Amino acid sequence: MSPRRVRAGSDAVGRQDRPLRITVDGEPVDGIAGQTIAGVLLADDRLAWRRGRSGAPRGVFCGIGVCFDCLVTVGEERDVRACRRRALDGDVVTTQSRQDAEPAPGTEER
Amino acid sequence: MTHRHVVVVGAGPAGLAAAEAALSAGARVTLIDASDRPGGQYHRMLPEAYDAARPEVLHHGWRAFDRRRRRVLTRPRCAWWSDTSVWALERPDPERPGPPRVHVLHGPVDGGGRRRLTLDPDALVLAVGAHDRVLPFPGWELPGVFTAGAAQALAKGERVVVGDRVVVAGTGPFLLPVAASLLEAGSRVLEVLEANTRGTVARGWSRRPWQLAAQAGKSGELAEYAALLIRHRVPCRTGRTVIEARGDGRVEEVVTARLRADWSAVPGSERTVAVDAVCVTHGFSPQLELPVAAGCALRTSPGGEFVEVDADQATSVPGVYSAGEITGIAGAPAARAEGALAGWLAAGGDPRASALRPLRRGRDQGRAFAARLARAHPIGAAWSGWLRPETVICRCEEADYASLCRAATRPESASARVAKLETRAGLGPCQARICGPTVAELNTRLSGAPVEPPAEGLPAPVPHRRPIAQPIRLGELAAPSEPAADGSAPRHL
Ligand SMILES: Cc1cc2nc3c(=O)[nH]c(=O)nc-3n(C[C@H](O)[C@H](O)[C@H](O)COP(=O)(O)OP(=O)(O)OC[C@H]3O[C@@H](n4cnc5c(N)ncnc54)[C@H](O)[C@@H]3O)c2cc1C
Ligand code: FES
Numbered sequence: 001m002s003p004r005r006v007r008a009g010s011d012a013v014g015r016q017d018r019p020l021r022i023t024v025d026g027e028p029v030d031g032i033a034g035q036t037i038a039g040v041l042l043a044d045d046r047l048a049w050r051r052g053r054s055g056a057p058r059g060v061f062c063g064i065g066v067c068f069d070c071l072v073t074v075g076e077e078r079d080v081r082a083c084r085r086r087a088l089d090g091d092v093v094t095t096q097s098r099q100d101a102e103p104a105p106g107t108e109e110r
Numbered sequence: 111m112t113h114r115h116v117v118v119v120g121a122g123p124a125g126l127a128a129a130e131a132a133l134s135a136g137a138r139v140t141l142i143d144a145s146d147r148p149g150g151q152y153h154r155m156l157p158e159a160y161d162a163a164r165p166e167v168l169h170h171g172w173r174a175f176d177r178r179r180r181r182v183l184t185r186p187r188c189a190w191w192s193d194t195s196v197w198a199l200e201r202p203d204p205e206r207p208g209p210p211r212v213h214v215l216h217g218p219v220d221g222g223g224r225r226r227l228t229l230d231p232d233a234l235v236l237a238v239g240a241h242d243r244v245l246p247f248p249g250w251e252l253p254g255v256f257t258a259g260a261a262q263a264l265a266k267g268e269r270v271v272v273g274d275r276v277v278v279a280g281t282g283p284f285l286l287p288v289a290a291s292l293l294e295a296g297s298r299v300l301e302v303l304e305a306n307t308r309g310t311v312a313r314g315w316s317r318r319p320w321q322l323a324a325q326a327g328k329s330g331e332l333a334e335y336a337a338l339l340i341r342h343r344v345p346c347r348t349g350r351t352v353i354e355a356r357g358d359g360r361v362e363e364v365v366t367a368r369l370r371a372d373w374s375a376v377p378g379s380e381r382t383v384a385v386d387a388v389c390v391t392h393g394f395s396p397q398l399e400l401p402v403a404a405g406c407a408l409r410t411s412p413g414g415e416f417v418e419v420d421a422d423q424a425t426s427v428p429g430v431y432s433a434g435e436i437t438g439i440a441g442a443p444a445a446r447a448e449g450a451l452a453g454w455l456a457a458g459g460d461p462r463a464s465a466l467r468p469l470r471r472g473r474d475q476g477r478a479f480a481a482r483l484a485r486a487h488p489i490g491a492a493w494s495g496w497l498r499p500e501t502v503i504c505r506c507e508e509a510d511y512a513s514l515c516r517a518a519t520r521p522e523s524a525s526a527r528v529a530k531l532e533t534r535a536g537l538g539p540c541q542a543r544i545c546g547p548t549v550a551e552l553n554t555r556l557s558g559a560p561v562e563p564p565a566e567g568l569p570a571p572v573p574h575r576r577p578i579a580q581p582i583r584l585g586e587l588a589a590p591s592e593p594a595a596d597g598s599a600p601r602h603l
Contacts, residue, residue, distance in 0.1 A: 002254070002272075002273050002274065002386045002387065003264075003270060003271060003272050003273060003387070004270070004271060004274075005268075005269055005270050005271075006269040006270075006271065006295050006296060010296075011269060012164065012167045012168075012294070013156060013160070013162040013163070013164050013165055013167055013168060013269070014162060014163030014164045015156065015160040015161060015162045015163075015269070016160065016161040017160075018159060032159075032160075033157070033159035033160075034156070034157025034158065034159030034160050034268065035157070035268050035270075036268060038264075039264060039268045039270045042264070042270050042272070043270050047253040047254055047360050048253035048359070048360065052251070052505075052506075052508055053507065053508050054508050056251060056508070057253050057359055057360070058251070058253065058505075059253040060256060060260055060264075060272075061255070061256060061257060061260065061505070061544075062241060062242065062257045062259065062260055062544070063256065063257060063259060063260025063261070063262075063263040063264055064151070064241060064259060064260065064263055065144070065219075066241045066397075066540065066543050066544065067505065067540050067543070067544050068506065068538070068539035068540045069505065071539070076222070077220065077221060077222050079220060079539070079581070080219065080220040080221070081219060081220055083260070083263075084144075084219040084220075085218060085219040085220060085221075086146070086157070086218075086219075
């Protein structure tokens with residue numbers, strides 16, 4: 001086991017979980033409303049989902065939108081920072097690889 | 111009556127205090143944050159959808175924060191623009207001196223069809239905070255290696271723990287709250303490693319460190335974390351750090367080593383520890399792209415580069431104020447004091463008002479605390495001894511140490527700009543936010559040429575210069591923006 005969500009029943013903050021489901025490369029993944037896409041993936045024990053230039057696996061590094069390691073495609077939108085975008089029920093997430101040459105952000109259509 | 115319009119960027123401890131003070135001084139305020147909830151890093155709130163009954167268990171000073179945020183966000187003179195990123199600041203023409211035009215995008219993070227607006231404030235308060243600085247080491251690009259801030263944000267912000275067997279390493283008091291959060295959420299923290307030696311830490315804080323921390327409003331918190339670590343029997347060691355992470359496609363073990371005061375590893379002191387996650391921080395880097403875009407002067411201190419401000423939190427640009435961790439790393443209480451000063455003065459409040467006296471005192475204590483913090487938790491110059499030729503330096507482009515060495519020592523690429531184009535270090539999606547300071551430091555050391563000779567046809571070597579501060583899509587750029595400058599800024603977007 002590795003990353004996981006604190007169980008609602010034993011969570012000191014006393015939270016109410018409302019389930020949601022997204023798909024990642026076609027596979028269903030369950031999360032709860034309010035989580036980021038990165039949070040949903042991590043809690044599903046997925047530590048990596050993107051591939052760097054060399055093909056090396058990447059997931060979350062900075063967790064706050066600075067490093068761009070966690071990029072995913074949501075629906076038609078490429079290069080969405082998974083650590084900052086909240087998951088919505090039904091989101092269709094596709095993983096990305098830098099091997100298929102992404103232009104640098106802010107310079108071209110991403 | 112027309113009110114002065116103060117735009118505050120960032121709703122963390124500094125920005126929220128700035129908004130409150132500017133409102134008290136009679137201004138109309140637009141408070142902007144990229145996040146959907148206020149609080150910033152320190153008071154990172156749980157998602158609204160969690161409907162948490164007891165959010166306060168994860169926070170210090172929750173009551174005061176909760177009251178403040180309600181007070182500020184419900185004021186009719188305050189427009190709260192959540193989910194809104196400032197992606198550019200446009201300098202006014204010389205004819206019209208004053209704060210820059212603020213360009214924002216409102217909508218889902220990195221979404222394609224966000225609303226584009228511009229604001230022309232009478233005064234601007236920048237309170238955009240900082241992020242972890244992490245030095246490279248072999249294997250730091252493996253999944254399962256997190257910044258300490260990432261572990262904190264996930265635990266506090268959505269109740270996700272990064273692993274079950276975790277080592278927390280690096281330098282600075284931030285190691286403690288991160289370890290505490292992991293314990294609270296049920297992880298096993300195997301050890302907490304402060305890279306600086308006991309001697310460096312003790313000398314840096316010099317006499318009466320606790321008193322100083324008390325003045326800066328941090329002692330209760332730190333004592334609580336220390337007690338928690340003792341209760342869980344978590345070993346806290348000084349003069350030791352993680353010098354390598356290993357694993358097949360993810361981190362499986364880390365190598366730690368004893369360090370001398372200069373952070374050179376003591377040969378033979380290595381230990382291997384099986385982990386499923388490691389959290390690392392070597393201090394904080396302020397997010398300087400907006401202040402740099404606004405034209406604010408920076409200052410260099412032992413802790414790095416920060417926005418320069420005067421005794422009134424004013425930057426070098428008329429009408430632009432700055433507060434919180436972009437002016438120095440001194441913790442949330444100091445950020446609040448700075449924010450309150452900045453907001454009040456940005457709103458045109460009386461600089462002699464008696465209420466400012468304790469704020470100025472708090473700010474000055476915060477600055478003293480920041481100076482000691484930097485002295486007690488420096489980055490040792492010999493850290494680069496951990497690097498191997500194949501160690502990744504720039505995570506985005508996977509430029510390794512060997513390529514950086516080659517580029518830096520060849521005369522034709524001794525210029526940092528040429529080296530950058532050759533190795534591609536710093537040209538990836540993060541725009542050198544992560545590797546920038548490291549590449550600059552290594553380059554200076556390797557080439558022995560700190561001064562940049564001008565090179566034709568290449569961008570100026572100004573670090574932190576990111577005219578596009580947050581990603582914007584071509585479609586959004588092509589769409590016309592709505593001016594919200596005439597006092598009609600919508601209260602909620
Ligand atoms: C991930 C992380 C976790 C931390 N956790 C703790 C902790 O638990 N305890 C502790 O003592 N210290 C913590 N710190 C240190 C912390 O930064 C300070 O104590 C405190 O939060 C600083 O306050 P601030 O107001 O200066 O900045 P912040 O709290 O960082 O607030 C800055 C705000 O600006 C917003 N912002 C930035 N850029 C833009 C933009 N372009 N457009 C719109 N909005 C923008 C951000 O969304 C953020 O909400 C943490 C730091 C980090 C990086
Ligand atoms: S993990 Fe760094 S941007 Fe998402």
